[in-house]
Amino acid sequence: MLSIQNISKIYSSKSGEKPTIALDNISFEITKPEFVSVVGKSGAGKTTLLKLILAEESPTQGKILFDGIDVHKIKKSHLSCLRQRIGVVFQDYKLFPFKTIYENVAYVMEVMGAEEKEISRDVLQILELVGLADRVNNFPAELSGGEKQRAAIARALIHRPEVILADEPTGNLDPYNASDIVRLLNKIYEFGTTIVLATHNKEIINSLGKRVITLDEGKVIKDEKRGRFIL
């Protein structure tokens, strides 16, 4: 489903210093459905990898195929079609501050042109699933960190994407909320959605017992079917 082929990403420095190599010729495949954790220290290239998959940035070299389509060859005006097939969860939630939780989640379905009835039914169902049924009309600023992240997951999940990219979704949460979020992601995977989880949380990785790709200084140093956190 996702094929990462010889991807390198080098950021040139404006001040004339040495360019930064974020990713250095990495390749791997992700099948459908799969729960893959991408681990590594800060600066290992995890976020860059997710940004490249989402075509938020372009690679210096190599290509990423999503169902056989090179995502970086898609015209900017058509990128929305690719992104509607992917759900994204960010470390800092990135909820719309002036929309209620209901509207935040409903936005993705509105983008896809769903009918109001369908939106109302699905959004309430998904908010029930993530435990936010009583926060429907609240604004993001009125929610705790864990609640915000659950709302972000609901938004990433609402349109039943084929893959969810989660970039450090537990980075700002306490251990209780963090394990809640991971349990939720696991449940989504069991329903048949591919999850790509970028994290440096050792406990979470070790408790999952699923595929782990370890990045270090932009290179894949380990790719195990039932991996553990080894850094």
Add this chain to the structure above:
Amino acid sequence: MLTSFKRIIKTGWKNFSRNISLSSATIFIMVMVISLATLLFIFNPISKTLISILQEKVDVSIYFKEEVSPEEILEVRSEVSKIPEVEEIGFISREQALEKFIERYKDNPVLIESLTEVGYNPFLASLNIKAHQSSQYEQVVKFLETGPFKDLIDKIDYYQRRPVIEKVFSFTAAVNKTGIFLGVILGVIAVLLAFNTIRIAIHNSGEEISIMRLVGASNWFIRGPFLVQGVVVGLIAALITLLITFGACYGFDSKVRAVAPEIGFFNIFLANFWSLLLIQLATGIGLGTVSSLIAIRKYLKI
């Protein structure tokens, strides 16, 4: 398509009403911008009226000798009116000149008494000539001084009045030039002010726009609500400015009339109501939407 259109309008309205402090600030700036456009629009007829009032006061009088009959003067008049440079020509008979004098100085017994002492009508019949431009008076006067009617003419007051005539015409030309220059400068300021205000307002939503792109929204689905907001801000600002214009024109009308009776602020407002409304709406909505479109571009590159 229709569902998306409805959603865009609804979202635009919600964004506007939920972010009321920023919306109010934008409306405030837009009111100033539209007021500038209105000022330019209103001052155009006012300056034209002022200029024509001044120019109307400028003329040259040709006084005819006492023995010249009114028929002869009317013949001169018909000849002079054939000169293309002459805009208007009026005849004042000796009797009319006397009546005018009495009417003007009826409260001044000394002058009226001296007139009685003279014992006859001392005023001369005259033709008042108005030319299109100040430079044309000289040609007309030369024609009269050297032409077939020179023996009928007693005097022409052009040479005494020449400095005044030239001053009036150069002043009005300067007013016209300054008006155009100020118009261009104020117009540029207005456009920049509106554009920057909306740019700052959209900059606040920059991250939000990026998230919209990342969750799969198309460019038009993102742009739409901002355009709606631009239209709403422009519309409200235009209506507020219209009310302010109404109040100002109504309030200043009597005060300005006291100084310059020919200038009726309120009449100008009423006579130009629809064009004024159109200009205000076009300035508000046009600037609001075009500025939004330009300002949002850089955030849609993700």
